[in-house]
Amino acid sequence: MRVIPAQRKSRVLSKVRFGCLSEAYSINVTRGCQFRCVYCYARAYPEAPHIEKVYIYTNLARKLSEELDNPRRRIQVDWVVFNTASDSFQADPQILDITFKSMKVLLERGIGISFLTKGWIPDRFVALFRDYPEFISAGIGLVSLSKRYKEIxxxxxxDPWERLLNMERLSKAGIGVHVRVDPIIPFLTDTEHETRSLLGQLKKVGVEKVTLSYLHLRPAIAHQLKKELPSTEFKLLGSFFETQPWIHVGTSTKSKLVPRGIREKGYERFKAISQELGMVCLVCSCKNPDLRGDICTERGIKRKGLPGREQQLSLFKC
Ligand code: SF4
Structure with missing residues (x-):
């Protein structure tokens, strides 16, 4: 995969268009993402590059500090959400360098940062975050410990164990970590065995709260899944959505949900095991409009003051 340097021309800080964080400013360090998750809806955006290319905005940190330090700036920025259409912790030195500089620009100006990642977080970031614990909302995406799941x-x-290590290292550095189990794949990642081993490991590394959601199908995602999944997995997944209607969910144009009965049973299983382990398990209400979900993010962002640990922000792009 090629990482191509590019110049950011438009404003760096733009408002998130997602319902649950419609007041937040967001930053994407790259256009395109090396992680290539098969269920990623950002890959289907019109501006998304070819799967083999990732553009890194090399002027991002400079442009960001210029925007923030501009005396005529009218906007008030308290928190910035990273990773709405890419991942800041892609394992490329240039990407990590720009991510580090951009996060530092924000933290040094008293602006909190929120991220949800499936990457490895290098030590220098953990050391930076240690100096600003109350300004960090760290989210780790982890659905399964299975190597096969990760590979396909x-x-x-x-790797899942690297993400577990992220959780452990961040917790040890005094950073609150939330885990997003999304997208749960029916009959693949939600079995009793899978659920127990995942939650058991999360508990071992000190995670206290997880947020759940099953896979959402959008037309473009269906196309990606067909092209990139092995046929057995694709057929299994397809069978769950076959009779489901296309509906509007949040800001999405059209989506199909996993049948309600399957989701309810799966969430109950997660909740029962979490309870045994003394963990809190929330169901994402944005992605489960037909169920009584939980508010897993603070709705909107406070204009004044930073959210506390229990109100940390996370963003769900999967
Ligand atoms: S879901 Fe996130 S990590 Fe995966 S490809 Fe999309 S932006 Fe990257």
């Missing part, structure tokens, strides 16, 4: 659904992302 998230081929470029960090």
């Amino acid at each position: 659904f998230e081929p470029g992302a960090a």
Whole structure:
């Protein structure tokens, strides 16, 4: 995969268009993402580059500091959400360098950062975050510990054990970590065995809260899945959505949900095992409009003051 230097011409800080964080500013360090998750809806955006290319905005940190330090700036920025259409922790030195500089620009100006990653977080980031614990909302995406799942659904992302290590290292550095189990794949990642081993490991590394959601199907994602999944997995997945209607979910144009009965049973299983382990398990209400979900993010962002640990922000791009 080629990482191509590019110049960011438009404003760096733009508002998130997602319902649950419609007041937040967001930053994407790259256009395109090396992780190539098969279920990624950002890959289907019109501006998304070819799967073999990732553009890195080399002027991002400079442009960001210029925007923030501009005396005529009218906007107030308290928190910035990274990774709405890419992952800041893609394992490329240039990408990591620009991510580090951009995060530093924000933290040094008293602006909090929120991210959800499936990458490996290098030590220098953990050291930086240690100096600003209350300004960091760290989210780790992890659906399964299975190597096969990772290879076929998230081929470029960090290994599950690396993500577990991220959680452990961040917690030790005093950073609150939330885990997003999304997208759960019915009958593949939600079995009793899978659920127990995932939650058991999360508990071991000190995770106290997880947020759940099953896979959403959008037309473009269906196309990706057909092209990139092995036929057995594709057929299994397809069978769940066959009779499901296309509906509007949040800001999406058209989506299909996993049948309600399957989701309910799966969430119950997660909740029961979490309870046994003394963990809190939330169901993402944005992605489950037909169920009584939980508010897993603070709705909107406070204009004044930073959210506390229990109100940390996360963003769901999967
Ligand atoms: S889901 Fe996230 S990590 Fe995966 S390819 Fe899309 S942007 Fe990258």
